[in-house]
Amino acid sequence: MNYEAVIGLEVHVQLKTRSKMFCGCATEFGAAPNTQVCxxxxxxPGVLPVMNAKAIAKTILTGLMIGCExxxxxKWDRKNYFYPDMPKNYQxxxxxxxLCVGGHVGKCGVTRIHLEEDVAKSFHFDRTSGVDxxxxxxxxxxxxxxxxxxxxxxxxxxxxALKEMLVSGDVSDCDMEKGQLRCDANVSVRxxxxxKFGEKVEIKNMNTxxxxxxxxxxxxxxxxxxxxxxxxxxxxxxxxxxxxxTTSVMRTKEYAHDYRYFPEPDLMPVIxxxxxxxxxxxxxxxxxxxxRQRFIRQYGLPEYDAGxxxxxxxxxxxxxxxxxxxxxxxxxxxxxxxVSDITATPIRPAHVADLVAVIDAGRISGKQGKxxxxxxxxxxxxxxxIIEEQGLAQVSDAGAIEAFADQAIAANPKSVADYKAGNExxxxxxxxxxxxxxxxxxxxxxxxxxxxxxxxx
Amino acid sequence: MSGLHTLSIHELRDRLRRGxxxxxxxxxxxxxxxxxxxxxLKAYMWLNPDDALRQADAVDAKGDxxxxxxxxxxxxxLNVAGQPCTCASKILKGHVSVYDATVVRQLxxxxxxxxxxxxxxxxxxxxxxxxxxWGVTRNPWDLxxxxxxxSGGSAAAVAGDEAFGALGSDTGGxxxxxxxxxxxxxxxxxxxxxxxxxxxxxxxxxxxIGPFTKNVADSALMLGVxxxxxxxxxxxxxxxxxxxxAALGRGVKGLRIxxxxxxxxxxLDREVDAAVKAAVKKLEDLGAEVVEVSLPHMQxxxxxxxIIATAEASANLARFDGVRxxxxxxxxxxxxxxxxxxxxxxxxxxxxxxxxxxxALSAGxxxxxxxxxxxxxxxIRQDFEKAFQKCDAIxxxxxxxxxxxxxxxxxxxLKMYLSDIFTISVNLAGTCGISIPCGFTAQPKLPVxxxxxxxxxxxxxxxxxxxxxxQATAWHKERPAL
Numbered sequence: 001m002n003y004e005a006v007i008g009l010e011v012h013v014q015l016k017t018r019s020k021m022f023c024g025c026a027t028e029f030g031a032a033p034n035t036q037v038c039x040x041x042x043x044x045p046g047v048l049p050v051m052n053a054k055a056i057a058k059t060i061l062t063g064l065m066i067g068c069e070x071x072x073x074x075k076w077d078r079k080n081y082f083y084p085d086m087p088k089n090y091q092x093x094x095x096x097x098x099l100c101v102g103g104h105v106g107k108c109g110v111t112r113i114h115l116e117e118d119v120a121k122s123f124h125f126d127r128t129s130g131v132d133x134x135x136x137x138x139x140x141x142x143x144x145x146x147x148x149x150x151x152x153x154x155x156x157x158x159x160x161a162l163k164e165m166l167v168s169g170d171v172s173d174c175d176m177e178k179g180q181l182r183c184d185a186n187v188s189v190r191x192x193x194x195x196k197f198g199e200k201v202e203i204k205n206m207n208t209x210x211x212x213x214x215x216x217x218x219x220x221x222x223x224x225x226x227x228x229x230x231x232x233x234x235x236x237x238x239x240x241x242x243x244x245x246t247t248s249v250m251r252t253k254e255y256a257h258d259y260r261y262f263p264e265p266d267l268m269p270v271i272x273x274x275x276x277x278x279x280x281x282x283x284x285x286x287x288x289x290x291x292r293q294r295f296i297r298q299y300g301l302p303e304y305d306a307g308x309x310x311x312x313x314x315x316x317x318x319x320x321x322x323x324x325x326x327x328x329x330x331x332x333x334x335x336x337x338x339v340s341d342i343t344a345t346p347i348r349p350a351h352v353a354d355l356v357a358v359i360d361a362g363r364i365s366g367k368q369g370k371x372x373x374x375x376x377x378x379x380x381x382x383x384x385x386i387i388e389e390q391g392l393a394q395v396s397d398a399g400a401i402e403a404f405a406d407q408a409i410a411a412n413p414k415s416v417a418d419y420k421a422g423n424e425x426x427x428x429x430x431x432x433x434x435x436x437x438x439x440x441x442x443x444x445x446x447x448x449x450x451x452x453x454x455x456x457x
Numbered sequence: 458m459s460g461l462h463t464l465s466i467h468e469l470r471d472r473l474r475r476g477x478x479x480x481x482x483x484x485x486x487x488x489x490x491x492x493x494x495x496x497x498l499k500a501y502m503w504l505n506p507d508d509a510l511r512q513a514d515a516v517d518a519k520g521d522x523x524x525x526x527x528x529x530x531x532x533x534x535l536n537v538a539g540q541p542c543t544c545a546s547k548i549l550k551g552h553v554s555v556y557d558a559t560v561v562r563q564l565x566x567x568x569x570x571x572x573x574x575x576x577x578x579x580x581x582x583x584x585x586x587x588x589x590x591w592g593v594t595r596n597p598w599d600l601x602x603x604x605x606x607x608s609g610g611s612a613a614a615v616a617g618d619e620a621f622g623a624l625g626s627d628t629g630g631x632x633x634x635x636x637x638x639x640x641x642x643x644x645x646x647x648x649x650x651x652x653x654x655x656x657x658x659x660x661x662x663x664x665x666i667g668p669f670t671k672n673v674a675d676s677a678l679m680l681g682v683x684x685x686x687x688x689x690x691x692x693x694x695x696x697x698x699x700x701x702x703a704a705l706g707r708g709v710k711g712l713r714i715x716x717x718x719x720x721x722x723x724x725l726d727r728e729v730d731a732a733v734k735a736a737v738k739k740l741e742d743l744g745a746e747v748v749e750v751s752l753p754h755m756q757x758x759x760x761x762x763x764i765i766a767t768a769e770a771s772a773n774l775a776r777f778d779g780v781r782x783x784x785x786x787x788x789x790x791x792x793x794x795x796x797x798x799x800x801x802x803x804x805x806x807x808x809x810x811x812x813x814x815x816x817a818l819s820a821g822x823x824x825x826x827x828x829x830x831x832x833x834x835x836x837i838r839q840d841f842e843k844a845f846q847k848c849d850a851i852x853x854x855x856x857x858x859x860x861x862x863x864x865x866x867x868x869x870x871l872k873m874y875l876s877d878i879f880t881i882s883v884n885l886a887g888t889c890g891i892s893i894p895c896g897f898t899a900q901p902k903l904p905v906x907x908x909x910x911x912x913x914x915x916x917x918x919x920x921x922x923x924x925x926x927x928q929a930t931a932w933h934k935e936r937p938a939l
Binding site for chain 1: 536542657658782
């Protein structure tokens with residue numbers, strides 16, 4: 001039978017804030033275990049949480065980027081479950097009044113965005129386990145999508161678009177290797193044409209976007225196979241194993257948690273005032289799609305170039321600086337796109353503009369340009385300095401070229417005769433001789449013009 | 458210097474400021490008293506005499522800090538850096554605090570000496586201090602009887618002249634009821650008046666820290682020190698702290714005192730009723746106008762309280778799991794470790810309440826219990842708002858009965874819960890209340906407490922009424938024979 005997949009994603013994003021969600025501890029990644037902790041994030045007896053306003057602002061900013069409705073009066077709830085990585089054995093989260101509701105990422109609907117605190121990290125040794133609480137209490141934003149995706153590719157595209165948006169808004173660095181963006185997927189299959197959703201399976205432990213794509217691909221075919229055998233699927237949570245490329249059961253529905261949510265009595269409700277909302281609205285970055293369109297319009301770039309540049313905020317920023325005031329923004333795009341690591345390059349945007357200008361003015365050839373650019377990448381020097389230093393400037397002095405042309409004509413009577421007999425290609429040989437005599441510095445176009453004039457004259 | 462331990466904070470402060478006694482002498486006198494009588498009372502769970510004397514030597518007792526050189530005892534539920542904090546529970550055995558509660562910092566800044574730790578019902582759950590893993594504290598007026606609870610150690614210490622002042626916590630009456638049963642002054646401030654940071658939570662939306670003292674003026678002095686906004690407690694309210702001392706001595710003339718119709722309950726002790734009625738008569742004689750008010754939802758208070766308080770407690774006490782601190786009983790896996798640690802670490806009453814609260818929050822029961830209880834809580838709050846439109850303060854008995862014998866009610870938790878009937882509504886409404894001595898039963902001689910309730914953040918009025926009554930009577934001067 002033919003099946004259609006129905007996919008929804010739950011994405012957890014660590015917010016880029018200096019301090020944790022409910023205490024002043026640092027959030028930096030990679031510190032020695034249990035060095036970024038205090039009584040509050042360790043859940044010591046008697047401590048109380050205090051909200052991090054920055055984290056709330058970043059969540060609202062995300063909501064505005066995604067086009068959510070911002071909840072003006074939201075609140076905190078306690079989500080109760082026991083686990084060694086949970087200092088209080090409840091997580092402060094948002095249950096029925098999340099900060100943001102609705103919105104879209106591309107064509108996929110977003111159900112809600114809420115804020116909570118991250119848990120610690122468990123490590124298992126031979127006979128014991130350890131917990132590193134550095135991560136515990138890091139602001140964590142959960143973005144829940146509608147079940148609008150129908151293929152692993154659509155799910156991957158959703159994640160790429162979401163990531164792009166969050167990075168552009170400086171909400172998070174979204175480094176999946178550091179766990180800054182984590183994704184759980186809900187997936188079910190149904191016979192094509194059927195309206196009712198199938199039994200949904202939640203997949204956890206996918207650590208890369210390609211992992212999400214592979215896990216979904218595997219799970220969709222697994223579910224289809226089960227149904228084709230005439231068996232039934234059941235609601236369950238499965239774990240993705242990236243090495244074997246398979247999923248396996250973590251827990252079935254009977255073992256689903258009862259989180260016993262109730263309003264967090266230690267925190268006041270979150271009231272989003274008009275003033276705060278306006279303040280955050282001013283921080284809204286240009287969204288990637290709008291930026292791509294603007295690059296095409298403003299700089300006359302092909303769609304491909306706009307896509308490549310906008311996908312990397314640093315690259316786009318570099319490009320805009322280089323292209324400002326340039327007569328040839330497309331040429332600038334070619335050079336900029338060829339830089340492999342824009343954040344590490346010593347090149348200055350203005351120097352790329354200079355390089356394009358000297359090539360367009362005919363001072364150096366395009367081929368020489370490549371050498372100059374390579375030297376710019378290595379040294380950070382300006383193209384003008386490099387050209388002078390290496391004596392690369394083309395000879396565009398007609399007098400000098402005429403002298404070379406005369407020499408070439410005198411030394412190659414056969415070519416002259418061929419040309420005069422109508423063999424246009426013979427001109428190239430003479431041009432080559434002029435270039436050779438000028439040690440490659442003659443402006444080839446000018447050399448061609450002078451030779452033609454002389455031979456016809 | 459003998460006899461210093463019988464003084465009030467104000468009396469002591471005058472002598473310290475005049476240089477007649479030193480902070481060391483005061484502290485030593487108190488330590489001697491504790492050494493002399495605490496074998497009988499068992500108010501203190503932990504004491505470090507050397508540390509107390511060191512603090513006394515470091516303080517400038519002649520300075521103008523409000524509590525300079527005065528030792529204050531702490532209920533074992535408040536964090537004091539470097540001191541144990543066990544909440545009288547086996548599960549926190551050996552746990553030493555790593556930070557000071559905000560009230561402790563405020564007391565230190567006011568020049569107070571942070572004395573020992575007083576006994577309590579485990580995690581503040583109880584009305585008799587019998588639910589302590591450490592031992593049973595005795596009532597100074599009759600050593601066979603309980604001191605009330607849950608802050609029984611603090612109340613007994615102050616009433617037995619083993620402390621000049623003490624801090625307790627009040628979630629459903631845990632300051633006012635033991636104050637009444639021991640014959641001292643106990644204040645539950647308005648929710649949000651005093652920072653809860655550093656108070657081990659029982660029920661976060663109901664808990665407040667408050668003082669035990671020998672008289673009303675001392676209570677006002679201590680509240681002035683421990684109240685105020687704290688950025689570390691989001692529920693503390695940014696309101697200026699009034700000069701509570703200024704409220705004293707203004708009399709009750711022109712004040713309207715409310716008597717609650719619903720307080721004439723079955724089970725109200727005849728002598729308690731008579732003492733409270735006599736107190737009301739006294740206030741009338743002093744110029745107050747008595748009006749009848751109604752709190753129509755009072756009959757639901759105990760039910761609402763035991764849903765909300767246990768629900769919050771079930772989450773608050775989840776952190777005691779043996780993973781990071783306190784006692785751990787090993788198991789083959791983490792689930793077994795949790796079960797053994799909590800099974801052996803918590804006492805019966807704490808377990809009972811965790812189970813009740815977990816049940817009340819469970820899927821399918823939340824709406825019927827927790828949500829409904831919150832709605833009734835709103836009605837109770839509105840009852841008080843309406844009542845306070847008709848009067849300036851409300852007067853009730855603090856407890857329907859006087860101190861009972863140890864072991865008398867331990868088999869009947871429901872009966873124990875019902876003894877909180879007059880105090881619980883105040884925590885649900887978030888308002889303030891004070892208990893002061895208003896007489897004694899005849900045989901045996903046991904103290905009776907008068908509860909005076911005020912509007913939110915109107916501690917000034919209840920101090921004013923309490924002080925006027927206290928000035929006109931001598932009950933607070935009576936001392937148990939120990």
